[in-house]
Amino acid sequence: MSDQDGAATRTGFANQDGAKFGANVNGKRPHGPSKRSLKKKQKTKRERNMTEGSTEEVLAADVQALLKSLKLSDDEAADEEQLAAALPAEGSEVNVKVLELSSTGDGLAVLHTPDSPAPPHPHVYVVSFVAPGDIVRVKVYRHLLHERHSVADYISVVRPGPLRDDSRIRCPYFSQCSGCQFQMLDYPEQLRHKRTIVEKAFRNFSHLPPELIPVVGDTIGSPLQYGYRTKLTPHFDGPPGYRPSKKNAPKVFFESRPDIGFMQKGKRKVIDIEDCPIGTDAVRKGMARERARMANEYAEYSRGATILLRESTQRYPKDSPEIPETIPSDAVRVDDEKHVDIKTCITDNNATTTEFIDDHIFTNPAGSFFQNNNSILPPFTDYIRQRILPPKSAASIKYLIDAYSGSGLFTISLASLFTSSIGIDIADKSIDFARKNAAHNGMKADSCSFIAADARQLFKSVTYPRDETVVVLDPPRKGCDADFLGQLLRFGPKRVVYVSCNVHTQARDVGALVRGDGGDGVKYEIESLVGFDFFPQTGHVEGVAVLNRVETEEMTAPGTSNEVPKDN
Structure with missing residues (x-):
């Protein structure tokens, strides 16, 4: 499952089981480390709730390994109050140098201070959309002192590292959308990282x-590497004033078409996304069709919804007289040596989709799980x-x-x-x-x-x-x-x-x-x-x-x- 199939909230921390991490409280960011976060040798509630193999635990293991390589001593690790005093204020902007990529897809970085002495205590900053060697401008979101790292939002590249090439990026929403992390890396480098x-x-x-x-x-x-996803699930939030927790609240309807897309990285906000280049051609055409439909039907909706986009294939032998001469504008024809495939995008969860893997045929409920990269x-x-x-x-x-x-x-x-x-x-x-x-x-x-x-x-x-x-x-x-x-x-x-x-x-x-x-x-x-x-x-x-x-x-x-x- 990728982030297009699940909401991501903070930078790199919508975990793979749906658990949310470091989210805003009542829409507000915390102003600084609480007294509880300064206690020593006592796990935080978030640490106690970590499950083995979860995104949070995976990140924690990577952070600890990096700190060990930076020669962090036990005495330094224990002195959280001193560390808190030395860290930049939450909400401030700083430059960091990315040392490596974590197994969560986020960069692990340290403060970049070329004109001043290095900070006395090693501290890791977790930031998305970066590559090893990058020096980037970030906004510090939250310090997690007990876990020896801070979460930061990516702002811009100050100096790209040797692995970064932004000319590779094909999506205008990259560095905003929560779906992709590696479009600036060449594909062999992505594969090398996934081996690690x-x-x-x-x-x-x-x-x-x-x-x-x-x-x-x-x-x-x-x-x-692009155009491979046979399923996407863009969504939109409820209209302004919508309160799902209030059962008897009056219905509120949209006055204009809502933003339809995927979650913005680090925010509880949907980005309006017109196109997604990792979707198949049929899925991308279906996305355009559904966005156009919503432009005409938005006034009928009083709450948010998720839109299913699932590719389905109708296959004909190459010499079949039943091959249609014309196909709908939102369908895609694919020819190979043996077959002609007509691919369409299904949006009904209860409909049946058809997929061909080698010489095998598989039918599934459109809303059910099936591998999304045929x-x-x-x-x-x-x-x-x-x-x-x-x-x-x-x-x-x-x-x-x-x-x-x-x-x-x-x-x-x-x-x-x-x-x-x-x-x-x-x-x-x-x-x-x-x-x-x-x-x-x-x-x-x-x-x-x-x-x-x-x-x-x-x-x-x-x-x-x-x-x-x-x-x-x-x-x-x-x-x-x-x-x-x-x-x-x-x-x-x-x-x-x-x-x-x-x-x-x-x-x-x-x-x-x-x-x-x-x-x-x-x-x-x-x-x-x-x-x-x-x-x-x-x-x-x-x-x-x-x-x-x-x-x-x-x-x-x-x-x-x-x-x-x-x-x-």
Whole structure:
């Protein structure tokens, strides 16, 4: 999920689970550090509420690592009152030098004071839209003394660093919109940074010794760096005077078209955005169409809303007589060697969209989750196909369990490799579409089936032989819970492929599998780690970890019945 699908509030701090950080209080910025923030050796409420692998915790780990490299002593770290007196006032403007990029996509900087002595206490400033080596003008928003950093708003570049080239920027809203962070970086540099994100995730959150973590592979890039997003969700706020908390308040309607777009970085404000260059051509045409519609219908709205923009494809064989001679002005025609695709933009959450990944067809409710970058899905699924089975010299694997299967992307695209495959998801609607997708792709229920069940309970009914089974995991951002991981370990499949949109919670979970936490002696080793760039120009990276079960004397041997669960 990128920031276009979720509101971002302060600089770099709408976390990936939706938690807000450093937000204004009653629309006002705090004037200075409170007495509570000056207490020593006591976690703040925000620190206590951090969840493992959250954006806040990821940033905290990066800040602490940088301070350690700057030789911050324990005595300096403890003296918050002295630090507060030395820092610039909140609301003031200062120049900072960017030292590195954090795993959140924000720059980590220190005060730039070329004509005066360096500050006596190292202190980190977190600022967006910057590159290492940049010297930038920022406005200090808030000091978080207990965490040894301050949040600052980007104003302008004083002197660009060697990695920055603003001629690469394609969006007029860059440095205002919360969606993209890296448009000024060349693409190989973005990929190099995302490799370091995966490396730091496993170093900081797996709790494994370095010798158990393999070298992270080069990040696999997206064939498209712009024009790749098949889904955008611009939105608009309610009209002036709208009070959602007051149930009986009179309705207030718009007197003019509202600003429609995405959240401004560092503000609780929607930017009016006419076009988004990371959207596909069909999505961008849909955005223009919906903005024009709102210009005529704004008076009908008494509250804010989110607009769904989702690409859908109708495919024809190249020689089909049914190919339309003309298409609507807001549709897009794409020709290749075998097909003609007519792409349109769907705005009804309850409509059905159609997407083609290689030779597979997938239908989904327009408002549901499906990967939003179709250009990278063929190399992504091919990578997993090439690595999901062990080397030929190893024991044969015949069965696939796809946990968190959704509408069947992995179950269907990998099914030809196995005697039998089963996809499990908690959502009945997802399973309904997964079964339809299996039928669309000519798959029989006895070889590719789906069941609706809580993933935490799925292994209680699965009777695949564990020595002949591989499990694919693709959980939500929060990762897997301890109960599920314990259940997975007790089942003990031969191999595990863990796909994640949050490499930090992935690292945490993979660490538990390698240690065998609660697994009756079953443990795993990491065969490979690599990132995929599903969202170019942003700080997000998708992780793929391939694990092998370690054969130990402690392993218990549950039953290995060849009976497979029935589709229901």
